[in-house]
Amino acid sequence: MLTVAYDGTNYCGWQFQPNGVTIEEIFNRTLSELLKEPVCIIGASRTDAGVHALGNVAVFDTESRIPADKLLFAINQGLPEDIRVVASKEVAPDWHPRKQNSVKTYEYRILNSRVAIPTRRLYAYFCYYPLNVEKMREAAAYLVGEHDFSSFCSARHQAKETVRTLYSVCVERDADDLITIRLRGNGFLYNMVRIIAGTLMKVGLGIYPPGHVQEILEARDRQMAGQTAPAKGLTLVGIEYEREPQDEIAGENRHWSYVLDQRELKNGRSVLTVNFCEEAELPRLLRRMAHQAYRNGAKEILIRLPASCNVSETERYGLYRLERAGELWRAVYAGGEAAAKRGEDEETTLLFT
DSSP states (O other): OEEEEEOGGGSSOSSOBTTBOOHHHHHHHHHHHHHTSOOOOEESOOOOTTOEEEEEEEEOOOOOOSOGGGHHHHHHHHSOTTEEEEEEOOOOTTOOTTSSOEEEEEEEEEEOSSSOOGGGTTTSEEOOSOOOHHHHHHHHGGGOEEEEOGGGSOTTOOOSOOEEEEEEEEEEEOTTSEEEEEEEESOOOTTHHHHHHHHHHHHHTTSSOTTHHHHHHHHTOGGGSOOOOOGGGEEEEEEEEOSSOOSEEEEESSSEEEEEEOTTGGGTEEEEEEEEEOGGGHHHHHHHHHHHHHHTTOSEEEEEOOTTOOOOSSSEETTEEEEEETTEEEEEEOOHHHHHHTTOOTTOEEEEO
């Protein structure tokens, strides 16, 4: 596993593109030449053109006997000076950087002064008009928690699920007029951080009142949010991977409330208690949390539903369908051949009560 840092100014993002040089392309070429074997690297975060990173993560397979913790020195000799590996270590062969529970931290920087500073032109967006940081901070508070962030992702996104959790959104201004918006979350949609930054800037300019951010969230409409802020102000600060699943995962907003109890996960079982959930949101919630519990290692999931929640034997919940079993519902794997090829466990069953 490599932890990598790069200045994204001269690159067309992380992922390979036919019309420009990318970080992935540079790594594949450098590693293939160094190790004398074809290498295809897999990145944790496929950052856009112009976006920077201090702690992106990537993995690759190799037959090389170079010690993993020493590999970074050899790789760096072949990389351009705007890309560096800052750490390297060995991980399990099936470890995938995008299929692990993690917390990602991004920062968006805005230089809010009367005059642009040349040395910051590549790493911060310049805004001449005064921004009210207190109002931006007030607006940012509405984004914390588990929400459907449809309003804050590009229309070109390919995500099947737009619910994400932001653990914190901080807005700070330093003595040099640099405003930093720092976000920590379990995942981010395409252009999500840049759209949040653009929206908070509109609040800071007085175009939106802080409470309008909650209205934007509820609208689930990209047209309601602010502009997509330029890429150069965005930096992926780092990715923290979960060593062990949490004992509990909870989510609550005006549309749903639940707790996933994973204290018996070592015995193959998790318990999801749904306190309340709007009818339209229930299929998504069951699909989302069943997938989460299964990925964490559960073979059986007990789900307690309030009387107001109805489930169907004919509807599929992601990779599962439900069958009656007395007072319980049994969810049987129904992911199909494509999902099976991805390594899903066809023997997994879930019990709903």
